[in-house]
Amino acid sequence: MTASSAATATAAVSTVSTVVARTLNSVSMTATMDRSNSSSSDSSRVAAATTTTTTSVATTAAAAPTVPVVLACSPVDTEEWSTKSTNQHISLQARLETKRNKQQHSPLDADGYPLCQYRKSFFGHLTVKNFITSTIRVTIQQATMVLAAFMSEQMEQDLQRNELVNTGQLTQLEADVTAEAWEKVEWKKRWKMFPMKLATAFTKYHAVTLILRVYEFIAGSIVKVNMVTMDKLTMDPFQKSKRIVDVIEKKNSVPKETVWDHKVYVVSTMTATTFWANLLSFCADYSLHQGLLCYVITNIIRINVHVDDLP
Numbered sequence: 001m002t003a004s005s006a007a008t009a010t011a012a013v014s015t016v017s018t019v020v021a022r023t024l025n026s027v028s029m030t031a032t033m034d035r036s037n038s039s040s041s042d043s044s045r046v047a048a049a050t051t052t053t054t055t056s057v058a059t060t061a062a063a064a065p066t067v068p069v070v071l072a073c074s075p076v077d078t079e080e081w082s083t084k085s086t087n088q089h090i091s092l093q094a095r096l097e098t099k100r101n102k103q104q105h106s107p108l109d110a111d112g113y114p115l116c117q118y119r120k121s122f123f124g125h126l127t128v129k130n131f132i133t134s135t136i137r138v139t140i141q142q143a144t145m146v147l148a149a150f151m152s153e154q155m156e157q158d159l160q161r162n163e164l165v166n167t168g169q170l171t172q173l174e175a176d177v178t179a180e181a182w183e184k185v186e187w188k189k190r191w192k193m194f195p196m197k198l199a200t201a202f203t204k205y206h207a208v209t210l211i212l213r214v215y216e217f218i219a220g221s222i223v224k225v226n227m228v229t230m231d232k233l234t235m236d237p238f239q240k241s242k243r244i245v246d247v248i249e250k251k252n253s254v255p256k257e258t259v260w261d262h263k264v265y266v267v268s269t270m271t272a273t274t275f276w277a278n279l280l281s282f283c284a285d286y287s288l289h290q291g292l293l294c295y296v297i298t299n300i301i302r303i304n305v306h307v308d309d310l311p
Contacts, residue, residue, distance in 0.1 A: 107227050109228070109231065111243060111247050113243060115227045115228065115230070115231040116227060116230050116231050116234055117231075118234055118235060118236040118239060119216065119230070119231075119234035120213070120234075122213045122217065123213075125206065125209045134202075134205060134206075135202065138198065138201050138202050138205055139198060141201070142194065142197050142198050142201050143194070146190050146191065146194055146197070149190070150186060150187065150190055153186070154182075154183065154186075157179065157182055158179065161175040161178060161179060162175070204288065207288055208281070208284045208285050208288055209284075211284035211287055211288060212280055212281055212284040214284075215280045215283060215284055216230075216233070216234065216280060219233060219280070232272075232273070232276035232277070233276055233277070233279060233280055234277070235273055235276065235277045236277070237270065237273050237274050237277050240269075240270070240273045240277075241270060244259065244265075244266060244269060244270070245259055248262055
């Protein structure tokens with residue numbers, strides 16, 4: 001009885017174990033299948049979203065115009081883009097190189113320098129730098145002239161008063177009082193007229209410069225003088241003096257030889273240079289003064305005619 005009970009219990013335990021194992025296998029298989037189905041559905045959704053995004057991007061790209069994207073390190077593919085990029089983004093070094101090449105290919109003088117190198121453009125004096133420089137120069141020049149005229153006349157007045165004091169016609173105290181009063185009156189008077197003198201000198205400077213440019217244009221385009229003569233007419237005497245020094249130092253093998261050893265050459269060259277360089281400037285200034293003189297004489301004649309016609 002006992003043996004049969006034990007066998008029955010053992011059979012029951014094995015049956016329960018088998019049922020539990022099958023149940024566990026069934027649960028794990030179900031979970032695996034669920035995960036597989038979930039992964040499949042997620043993959044399907046991702047694939048669908050990717051397809052939708054690709055389709056929208058392709059549609060946008062087809063609708064939008066084609067614009068080439070050029071990075072800083074990207075090579076230029078088309079000739080049109082290369083020309084446009086070169087024209088718009090030319091560097092300062094390239095500009096300097098172009099200017100240097102133009103100077104190298106321009107005609108040279110006997111010393112190897114470019115001809116007409118210092119010829120200015122027609123309205124070059126109206127650029128910001130040149131305009132400011134000319135304004136400062138004219139202002140300083142007019143102020144110096146006012147101060148020099150004041151001091152010169154002051155010395156003349158002092159000499160006249162000293163003569164009166166020496167002859168006894170005037171005491172020293174009276175001479176000092178007279179000198180102080182004269183200085184106060186004349187100083188204010190001269191500087192009160194300074195703005196008008198400055199405006200006149202500034203207008204005259206630009207008028208002479210414009211007339212000079214007209215004469216240069218006539219000489220170069222209408223009369224058509226050769227390049228050597230045009231270079232002489234537009235030469236800067238200061239730059240020419242620097243050229244002479246460089247030429248003497250380069251052509252002579254003696255280290256201690258300077259311009260003082262070539263006085264005749266330097267004097268003759270600089271005399272000719274200053275003559276040619278100031279020829280057109282003198283003609284421009286002379287033309288302006290003659291025009292003003294003719295204008296004044298014409299007005300005087302008109303005034304005299306009107307006065308004679310009066311009863």
